[in-house]
Amino acid sequence: MANAQDGYAGSWQLNLQTPASPLQAEIYDFHTMLLWITGIIVVFVTALLAYAVVKFRRKKGVEPANFAHNTLIEVIWTIVPIVVLIIIAIPSLKLLYLEDRIPEPELTIKTTGYQWYWGYEYMDYDGLEFMSYPIADEDIDESKGQKRLLSTDNPVVVPVDTNIQILVAAADVIHAFALPAAGVKKDAVPGQLNETWMRIDRPGVYYGQCSEICGTGHSYMPIEIHAVSKEEFDAWTRKQGAKLKPKAIAEDK
Amino acid sequence: MADHKPGFFTRWFCSTNHKDIGTLYILFSIFAGIIGGAFSMYMRMELQDPGVQFMTNEDGSPNGQMWNVFITAHGLIMVFFVVMPGLIGGFGNWFVPLMIGAPDMAFPRLNNISFWLIIPAFLLLIASALVDIGAGTGWTIYPPLSAKLGHPGMSVDMAIFALHLAGASSILGAANFITTILNMRVPGMTLHKMPLFVWSMLVTSFLLVLAVPVLGGAITMLLTDRNFGTTFFNPEGGGDPILFQHLFWFFGHPEVYIMILPAFGIVSHIISTFSRKPIFGYLAMAYAMVAIGFVGFIVWAHHMYTTGISVNTLTYFTVATLIIAVPTGVKIFSWLATMWGGSIIYKTPMLWAIGFIFLFTVGGVTGVVLANAGMDVVLHDTYYVVAHFHYVLSLGAVFILFAGWYYWIGKMSGRMYPEFLGKVHFWMTFIGVNLTFFPQHFLGLAGMPRRYIDYPAPLLPEGLDWWGRTQFMFNEAWMQLHSWATGAVYESTITWGYHGWNFVSSMGAYLAGGSVILFIVIVFWTLFFGRKASDNYWDVEDKIMTLEWTISSPPPFHQFEIQPKVK
Ligand SMILES: [Cu+2]
Numbered sequence: 001m002a003n004a005q006d007g008y009a010g011s012w013q014l015n016l017q018t019p020a021s022p023l024q025a026e027i028y029d030f031h032t033m034l035l036w037i038t039g040i041i042v043v044f045v046t047a048l049l050a051y052a053v054v055k056f057r058r059k060k061g062v063e064p065a066n067f068a069h070n071t072l073i074e075v076i077w078t079i080v081p082i083v084v085l086i087i088i089a090i091p092s093l094k095l096l097y098l099e100d101r102i103p104e105p106e107l108t109i110k111t112t113g114y115q116w117y118w119g120y121e122y123m124d125y126d127g128l129e130f131m132s133y134p135i136a137d138e139d140i141d142e143s144k145g146q147k148r149l150l151s152t153d154n155p156v157v158v159p160v161d162t163n164i165q166i167l168v169a170a171a172d173v174i175h176a177f178a179l180p181a182a183g184v185k186k187d188a189v190p191g192q193l194n195e196t197w198m199r200i201d202r203p204g205v206y207y208g209q210c211s212e213i214c215g216t217g218h219s220y221m222p223i224e225i226h227a228v229s230k231e232e233f234d235a236w237t238r239k240q241g242a243k244l245k246p247k248a249i250a251e252d253k
Numbered sequence: 254m255a256d257h258k259p260g261f262f263t264r265w266f267c268s269t270n271h272k273d274i275g276t277l278y279i280l281f282s283i284f285a286g287i288i289g290g291a292f293s294m295y296m297r298m299e300l301q302d303p304g305v306q307f308m309t310n311e312d313g314s315p316n317g318q319m320w321n322v323f324i325t326a327h328g329l330i331m332v333f334f335v336v337m338p339g340l341i342g343g344f345g346n347w348f349v350p351l352m353i354g355a356p357d358m359a360f361p362r363l364n365n366i367s368f369w370l371i372i373p374a375f376l377l378l379i380a381s382a383l384v385d386i387g388a389g390t391g392w393t394i395y396p397p398l399s400a401k402l403g404h405p406g407m408s409v410d411m412a413i414f415a416l417h418l419a420g421a422s423s424i425l426g427a428a429n430f431i432t433t434i435l436n437m438r439v440p441g442m443t444l445h446k447m448p449l450f451v452w453s454m455l456v457t458s459f460l461l462v463l464a465v466p467v468l469g470g471a472i473t474m475l476l477t478d479r480n481f482g483t484t485f486f487n488p489e490g491g492g493d494p495i496l497f498q499h500l501f502w503f504f505g506h507p508e509v510y511i512m513i514l515p516a517f518g519i520v521s522h523i524i525s526t527f528s529r530k531p532i533f534g535y536l537a538m539a540y541a542m543v544a545i546g547f548v549g550f551i552v553w554a555h556h557m558y559t560t561g562i563s564v565n566t567l568t569y570f571t572v573a574t575l576i577i578a579v580p581t582g583v584k585i586f587s588w589l590a591t592m593w594g595g596s597i598i599y600k601t602p603m604l605w606a607i608g609f610i611f612l613f614t615v616g617g618v619t620g621v622v623l624a625n626a627g628m629d630v631v632l633h634d635t636y637y638v639v640a641h642f643h644y645v646l647s648l649g650a651v652f653i654l655f656a657g658w659y660y661w662i663g664k665m666s667g668r669m670y671p672e673f674l675g676k677v678h679f680w681m682t683f684i685g686v687n688l689t690f691f692p693q694h695f696l697g698l699a700g701m702p703r704r705y706i707d708y709p710a711p712l713l714p715e716g717l718d719w720w721g722r723t724q725f726m727f728n729e730a731w732m733q734l735h736s737w738a739t740g741a742v743y744e745s746t747i748t749w750g751y752h753g754w755n756f757v758s759s760m761g762a763y764l765a766g767g768s769v770i771l772f773i774v775i776v777f778w779t780l781f782f783g784r785k786a787s788d789n790y791w792d793v794e795d796k797i798m799t800l801e802w803t804i805s806s807p808p809p810f811h812q813f814e815i816q817p818k819v820k
Contacts, residue, residue: 011752027628034625037743049610052592
């Protein structure tokens with residue numbers, strides 16, 4: 001039933017998007033674990049509820065019990081949830097610190113949210129910055145694989161297997177930069193420079209959408225990322241007429 | 254004992270009687286609920302299919318601002334004008350004095366002004382949607398979108414005034430409840446003998462007096478930013494938009510407990526009554542609510558995991574948020590234990606209460622998922638969050654609004670509701686809301702952002718009207734189900750995007766919407782044709798009796814002229 005798609009949602013999809021980065025793979029696995037734990041809790045509580053509903057129906061001549069305390073059971077249902085929460089918290093916090101930042105970025109891209117489009121700036125290159133607008137419904141060319149409300153006129157091109165630092169800024173109101181397949185979401189806040197990172201592990205086209213209400217065009221500022229091989233990425237930067245900044249300057253950011 | 258009821262105008266417009274004010278609150282809550290519900294029906298119609306069919310400008314282009322105004326109004330109405338007036342103003346006013354054996358609230362005139370502030374607040378909010386471009390900020394009113402930059406004109410100013418008035422109303426009401434509960438209990442009713450609904454109202458009232466002033470401060474700062482050139486939240490003047498979010502959620506997180514705690518109290522009474530058993534772990538239940546209320550104040554930034562706050566702060570808020578699951582678990586298990594060994598009869602209020610336990614468990618565990626900052630990064634601001642908070646509020650608090658209505662309407666009006674229709678109402682709502690909100694988990698996991706007027710998905714063939722699109726998608730859903738069940742090959746034209754589950758969600762919403770119409774029928778049926786209710790129409794036994802069952806249905810205009818006794 002769930003059509004698996006890569007880089008965007010499948011129709012009738014039930015789960016998270018297919019991971020395209022090691023980080024999203026970790027998030028995916030953590031979610032699977034949570035799904036098991038929460039699923040068992042729901043089934044357990046529902047089973048108890050269903051049992052009580054059937055078993056303790058009012059019957060003639062049967063008087064209800066009168067107990068209102070049981071210290072042992074009360075201690076158990078306080079302690080067991082605490083243990084379950086500790087089991088959740090440990091991988092949860094590990095994941096959190098993994099997400100936080102990448103120690104040695106190989107490429108830095110600054111993205112800026114505008115009402116209602118995204119701007120991109122490759123910080124390691126001179127002259128590599130552009131705006132990325134959505135493509136209107138009537139101009140969508142499905143033969144090129146374009147998708148309504150997701151495709152942009154200027155996709156962001158990134159190399160695969162590269163630690164990419166993403167700086168997130170905003171020019172007017174708050175937006176949020178998101179790329180579900182890579183496990184990325186960070187608010188773009190005026191007056192603040194946020195940082196996140198991604199490492200895409202295979203070539204492909206990946207989509208995201210603005211994820212903080214930003215006014216009339218909130219639904220219409222997609223993010224489109226093309227992940228290509230490192231050679232193709234170099235060729236693309238040359239074609240854009242961009243020059244790599246001297247390394248010293250690049251590292252001074 | 255003769256009742257000296259004042260004349261119509263004095264009785265209903267200058268009322269100082271807690272029962273009459275409670276009735277006004279309940280009527281207002283139902284009225285506002287119909288409006289807020291109609292907003293959501295219109296939104297679900299728009300989201301049923303991709304493309305924008307209903308909320309368009311005159312030239313047919315999408316009216317994204319109108320959408321944002323709708324989601325904002327829906328949220329604010331449901332929070333401030335449906336759930337709070339219903340559970341706190343309505344049932345709180347009616348039953349706190351009755352349950353503690355008091356003749357009225359401590360400050361009857363304050364009670365009157367609390368109610369009458371709600372009306373202009375509501376009018377201001379509705380008017381804010383109609384002037385200029387409307388307040389399309391979301392109920393969270395984050396600047397700079399809510400500042401002059403995002404919303405010139407006066408609609409946001411009017412929404413702020415609406416919240417000022419609603420907030421003042423809540424604070425005054427809460428002060429009244431605290432005073433009443435602490436000072437007017439009958440002799441012998443110590444705090445540890447107080448009914449759990451009264452406990453829940455006491456905790457809720459403390460949350461209100463501590464949290465709502467912070468909202469008041471935040472929106473006042475926003476107001477001066479907008480109009481008097483201050484820059485509290487404007488980085489160009491050294492301000493910080495994130496400061497607003499901290500202030501808002503310092504109010505906003507307790508606010509969700511303000512909405513659910515009274516429901517907790519009501520559920521306990523209903524389950525005890527229909528199981529013919531005392532509430533299991535009474536003291537643990539009371540202090541679990543106190544614990545939830547306390548922890549509710551120190552977890553606010555879990556609404557702000559993606560704003561860029563530091564990773565150590567995220568760690569703290571993750572752990573603190575997870576801890577809430579412990580007292581919440583105590584409540585769920587104690588309700589089950591109250592049923593255990595009981596002699597349960599399934600009248601309509603009990604159905605709503607059992608439905609609540611199930612749905613609150615589902616909403617609770619998705620809360621545990623969202624509590625993890627590391628997980629939240631892919632779920633934040635998606636439909637997963639929408640599903641979560643509708644499970645705990647729309648299916649939690651609202652279920653108990655209905656449960657309380659069915660449980661107490663005989664006491665309040667002196668007439669019984671029609672049992673069969675009440676059960677039909679429950680099942681329609683239960684199926685409808687689950688169809689509406691369960692698929693939204695899938696949408697959120699797949700990445701669909703919330704507050705979107707339109708979503709990525711292939712458009713349906715052109716020229717289909719609403720009915721044509723509905724038939725098309727019924728066929729699609731049926732064929733998908735068929736191919737999933739039988740393994741038959743089905744080549745769908747809809748291979749990607751968020752259409753499928755949005756369609757199911759909208760169908761569920763129509764069913765739930767239909768159940769509201771049935772509820773209105775039930776209300777009128779009860780008031781005009783309902784059979785007379787006896788004093789203790791649920792046959793609540795002595796050992797679990799609360800004082801409202803010791804007096805007539807409806808109670809006399811002034812009750813407890815002779816002070817009741819508590820063992
Ligand atoms: Cu945006």
